[in-house]
Amino acid sequence: MKIYLKFDFQTICKKVLEDTLLAHDIKHKVVGFGEVDLLEKLSPEKLNLLKETLNTYHIEMVENQKSILVQKIKDTIIDMVFNEDTVVNVKTSAYLADTLGHSYGYLSNLFSEVTYTSIENFIILQKIEYAKQLIINDNLSLTEIAFNLNYSSVAHLSTQFKNTTGITPSAFQRIITKRRELNQQQ
Amino acid sequence: MQEDYVNIILADDDEDDRMFFTDAFDELKIGTQVTTFKDGVYLMDYLNTDDCKLPHVLFLDLNMPRKSGLECLNEIKSNPKFNDVAIAIYSTSASEEDIERTFVQGANIYIKKPSSFKTLKKVLSEVVTTNWQYHTNGLNKDNFLLRL
Amino acid sequence: MPHRIYKAPWFIKSIFFTCSFVILIVGGITYRNMDNLSKSSNLVTHTYKVNVQLEQILSYLKDAETSQRGFIITNDPLYLEPYESGRENINNSFVELRELAKNNPTQQKNLKELNKLIDTRMDCFQKSFRFSAVTDLENPNFKEYFYDGKQAMDAVRVKIKDMIALENKLLNEQQETLQSNLKFTPIFLYVVLLMSLFLMYIAYSRIASNLKKLKTSNAQLKIFKESANLSEIVSHHGNWVWDVEEDTYTYSDNLYRLLGEEPNAFEPSLDKFMEFVHPKDVNKLKLDVEKMTETENLPFTYFRVVHKNGKVRHLKSFAKKMVNSEGKTQLIGTTADVSEETKSFRLLEERNLELERNNKELAAFNYVASHDLQEPLRKIQTFLSRLEEKDASKLSDSGITYIDRIKTAASRMRLLIDDLLQFSRTNKADKVFEKSNLNLLLEDAKQDLVEIITREKAIIHTDKFPIIKVIPFQIQQLFANLISNSIKYKTKDRIPEIHITYSKIKASEDANLKKTKKTFYHKITFTDNGIGFDNAYAEKIFVLFNRLHNKEDYSGTGIGLSICKKIVENHKGFIIAHGTPNVGAVFTIYLPTK
Numbered sequence: 001m002k003i004y005l006k007f008d009f010q011t012i013c014k015k016v017l018e019d020t021l022l023a024h025d026i027k028h029k030v031v032g033f034g035e036v037d038l039l040e041k042l043s044p045e046k047l048n049l050l051k052e053t054l055n056t057y058h059i060e061m062v063e064n065q066k067s068i069l070v071q072k073i074k075d076t077i078i079d080m081v082f083n084e085d086t087v088v089n090v091k092t093s094a095y096l097a098d099t100l101g102h103s104y105g106y107l108s109n110l111f112s113e114v115t116y117t118s119i120e121n122f123i124i125l126q127k128i129e130y131a132k133q134l135i136i137n138d139n140l141s142l143t144e145i146a147f148n149l150n151y152s153s154v155a156h157l158s159t160q161f162k163n164t165t166g167i168t169p170s171a172f173q174r175i176i177t178k179r180r181e182l183n184q185q186q
Numbered sequence: 187m188q189e190d191y192v193n194i195i196l197a198d199d200d201e202d203d204r205m206f207f208t209d210a211f212d213e214l215k216i217g218t219q220v221t222t223f224k225d226g227v228y229l230m231d232y233l234n235t236d237d238c239k240l241p242h243v244l245f246l247d248l249n250m251p252r253k254s255g256l257e258c259l260n261e262i263k264s265n266p267k268f269n270d271v272a273i274a275i276y277s278t279s280a281s282e283e284d285i286e287r288t289f290v291q292g293a294n295i296y297i298k299k300p301s302s303f304k305t306l307k308k309v310l311s312e313v314v315t316t317n318w319q320y321h322t323n324g325l326n327k328d329n330f331l332l333r334l
Numbered sequence: 335m336p337h338r339i340y341k342a343p344w345f346i347k348s349i350f351f352t353c354s355f356v357i358l359i360v361g362g363i364t365y366r367n368m369d370n371l372s373k374s375s376n377l378v379t380h381t382y383k384v385n386v387q388l389e390q391i392l393s394y395l396k397d398a399e400t401s402q403r404g405f406i407i408t409n410d411p412l413y414l415e416p417y418e419s420g421r422e423n424i425n426n427s428f429v430e431l432r433e434l435a436k437n438n439p440t441q442q443k444n445l446k447e448l449n450k451l452i453d454t455r456m457d458c459f460q461k462s463f464r465f466s467a468v469t470d471l472e473n474p475n476f477k478e479y480f481y482d483g484k485q486a487m488d489a490v491r492v493k494i495k496d497m498i499a500l501e502n503k504l505l506n507e508q509q510e511t512l513q514s515n516l517k518f519t520p521i522f523l524y525v526v527l528l529m530s531l532f533l534m535y536i537a538y539s540r541i542a543s544n545l546k547k548l549k550t551s552n553a554q555l556k557i558f559k560e561s562a563n564l565s566e567i568v569s570h571h572g573n574w575v576w577d578v579e580e581d582t583y584t585y586s587d588n589l590y591r592l593l594g595e596e597p598n599a600f601e602p603s604l605d606k607f608m609e610f611v612h613p614k615d616v617n618k619l620k621l622d623v624e625k626m627t628e629t630e631n632l633p634f635t636y637f638r639v640v641h642k643n644g645k646v647r648h649l650k651s652f653a654k655k656m657v658n659s660e661g662k663t664q665l666i667g668t669t670a671d672v673s674e675e676t677k678s679f680r681l682l683e684e685r686n687l688e689l690e691r692n693n694k695e696l697a698a699f700n701y702v703a704s705h706d707l708q709e710p711l712r713k714i715q716t717f718l719s720r721l722e723e724k725d726a727s728k729l730s731d732s733g734i735t736y737i738d739r740i741k742t743a744a745s746r747m748r749l750l751i752d753d754l755l756q757f758s759r760t761n762k763a764d765k766v767f768e769k770s771n772l773n774l775l776l777e778d779a780k781q782d783l784v785e786i787i788t789r790e791k792a793i794i795h796t797d798k799f800p801i802i803k804v805i806p807f808q809i810q811q812l813f814a815n816l817i818s819n820s821i822k823y824k825t826k827d828r829i830p831e832i833h834i835t836y837s838k839i840k841a842s843e844d845a846n847l848k849k850t851k852k853t854f855y856h857k858i859t860f861t862d863n864g865i866g867f868d869n870a871y872a873e874k875i876f877v878l879f880n881r882l883h884n885k886e887d888y889s890g891t892g893i894g895l896s897i898c899k900k901i902v903e904n905h906k907g908f909i910i911a912h913g914t915p916n917v918g919a920v921f922t923i924y925l926p927t928k
Contacts, residue, residue, distance in 0.1 A: 167331060168781045175289040202716075278708050
């Protein structure tokens with residue numbers, strides 16, 4: 001015997017979602033497709049359990065729309081800083097807005113909200129991290145590093161390095177070298 | 187999944203300093219859980235228990251009775267269990283040389299205890315956010331040096 | 335004569351040999367001459383004898399002739415007697431002549447001829463005797479015989495004459511050769527003798543002068559010995575000689591005194607000496623002496639001796655092997671009393687330790703004081719900030735003013751404590767010198783001051799610096815202090831501008847380095863366009879807590895430049911300030927190149 005069925009996936013999904021949430025005793029309000037407002041704060045354990053149950057239906061819990069965007073911003077910035085092939089001629093703000101399809105103001109606010117830091121700070125942090133990497137691994141002079149990272153001068157790089165880390169590039173190099181020597185001794 | 191608060195431990199023998207420290211975090215709008223210890227021995231006893239919750243950032247005062255901050259630092263650095271713990275030296279001012287030495291011995295952060303509460307809050311918030319960056323962005327922790 | 339030869343040690347010897355040689359020659363020549371003389375007199379005698387015998391033979395022949403004639407006239411045999419004896423005598427003379435002429439073949443031949451002639455004559459005599467005046471004088475045979483006799487006689491005469499002439503000629507010839515030999519010898523001998531006399535005179539003068547010198551050096555030696563004795567007493571040391579082969583010791587007078595004894599109080603020997611050595615040092619010294627016997631050398635060795643009166647003295651010995659002119663091995667040793675030195679050295683050492691301890695304590699006190707003072711001050715400041723933040727609204731206006739005043743005072747105190755702490759840190763001795771790039775240190779110093787530099791828009795011009803061995807943190811501190819000093823004392827109407835220059839200089843070419851030890855220096859100058867200062871205070875500004883300005887106008891503590899001076903002194907260098915009011919100040923740093 002053969003029967004033919006007609007599905008409404010949205011309703012099924014909604015039903016499964018609601019049943020699962022009810023089973024976990026979570027007060028909620030389904031906002032729309034793929035978006036549920038939880039009316040209470042879940043403990044990490046409870047949240048994990050929910051995630052696992054949903055996974056059995058192959059429903060994946062997208063953790064945070066905002067986090068996704070923030071992650072995209074971060075990825076773009078890291079690509080900009082670390083990948084020398086990505087030549088950025090326009091301003092970073094414009095480039096980010098273009099690439100991600102949101103206004104820079106929105107991105108900036110979102111970023112600060114999620115990461116407790118600004119996009120500008122994040123760029124600086126990444127650049128300094130890259131500078132650290134170059135200082136340690138490539139034995140480049142500060143002049144070369146400043147040029148690679150688009151700094152106008154060594155002094156500018158030094159100042160930003162010091163502002164970010166509290167120590168000068170040469171002190172940083174000294175510390176890492178001595179640390180390695182110490183580790184080799186042990 | 188990440189916990190949504192930052193776990194912080196401070197070992198300092200000075201009661202006032204412990205108070206400033208916890209007050210500052212209370213006033214900061216960051217989800218933190220701060221635990222304090224009176225000296226290095228209490229701290230290490232706690233850290234060496236099996237089910238202890240490792241802090242994200244461990245603040246060490248250098249001058250403590252029984253076990254100094256440097257002794258704690260060396261113990262922690264020689265135990266791979268604490269590899270992920272960022273260590274902040276939290277001390278009265280020292281010479282440039284002494285500061286560099288603590289970095290060489292494995293400290294990530296050196297904080298000269300500030301003389302205003304406002305600065306203290308600013309400094310602590312910077313420590314937590316920078317650490318958060320390292321934590322969340324997969325940066326090379328070996329390069330994590332911060333002096334405030 | 336060159337002075338060098340005159341002084342040469344072989345000079346006298348060679349003169350001695352020359353003179354001996356000369357005397358030998360003179361002796362030889364004299365002997366030969368004497369020999370010649372006696373030879374010549376022998377010759378004369380010989381000739382004389384030959385001549386006499388020849389004359390005698392003639393005379394005997396004449397006697398025989400006379401006797402023959404007498405017999406012939408008288409026929410008396412009485413007259414025959416001389417003839418008879420004449421025959422005998424002629425024979426005798428002939429024997430003699432033969433003997434005399436045995437070395438002369440010509441004369442031998444002549445003698446034979448003469449003999450024949452005489453025989454002929456004698457034969458004529460024999461034949462003539464048969465005739466006499468009484469009988470037959472008119473006999474022609476007689477006449478013939480007589481005539482033959484006369485002929486023979488004449489021949490004999492001629493022969494003898496010839497022989498005498500020959501003998502005389504021989505004599506003359508030989509005399510002449512002998513005479514000619516003798517003629518030059520006196521002059522030669524005289525010259526040679528004069529020469530040796532001269533040589534002997536030189537030798538004498540040389541010996542005499544040597545003798546004089548020997549006397550002087552002997553006298554000096556005596557003085558030296560005396561002064562050595564005196565100096566031994568003054569410098570508390572004594573000498574000894576150990577004759578290795580005979581194992582005997584000789585002590586100088588003062589060595590006995592070092593042992594608390596009178597000079598020559600006992601027979602010097604090793605065992606006797608050991609009796610004086612402190613019981614605790616005996617074994618060590620014995621070991622050293624054993625080594626000395628083996629290696630024939632004694633390095634510096636220290637030990638104590640106990641005098642009879644119980645006094646303990648510290649002695650130091652040192653010896654060296656020497657082989658004397660007779661080939662004997664000797665150990666020449668010196669022993670000195672170093673009790674006073676040991677005592678003062680100990681005292682100095684103790685004082686040094688004390689000083690070091692005091693210094694350390696002072697540094698530690700300074701450090702602890704300034705370090706520990708920070709804590710309560712920081713708390714005061716933090717509580718003030720909390721009070722201001724939380725309860726400012728509850729305070730009266732004067733309360734707020736008071737809090738402001740407290741804050742200012744606390745800040746000032748912080749500045750002082752920070753500087754003091756820094757000063758005490760530069761005092762710590764255990765600083766490590768490292769090869770450092772001065773450019774980087776200066777860059778770091780500027781980084782440290784980045785806030786104030788940006789705020790004041792200060793312009794800093796820098797030279798290229800070399801890499802030198804310094805205490806990096808201190809040099810960075812030095813640079814930072816000098817730059818901040820220049821900016822702090824800027825004029826109100828000029829942007830601070832600092833020129834930092836470098837050059838390597840020779841100490842002798844810089845007026846400021848006239849009395850320094852090192853040859854080369856790094857010279858670093860900081861020239862600013864600030865308010866400067868009266869050069870009369872050029873040295874005073876480096877003194878701790880010394881300030882030229884009111885603290886309301888300029889926020890110095892009077893420690894910064896003292897720190898600079900301290901740092902430069904830690905590097906064994908110099909810092910010199912030169913100021914011109916309202917033009918600027920120049921700080922010059924000299925660091926030795928090594």
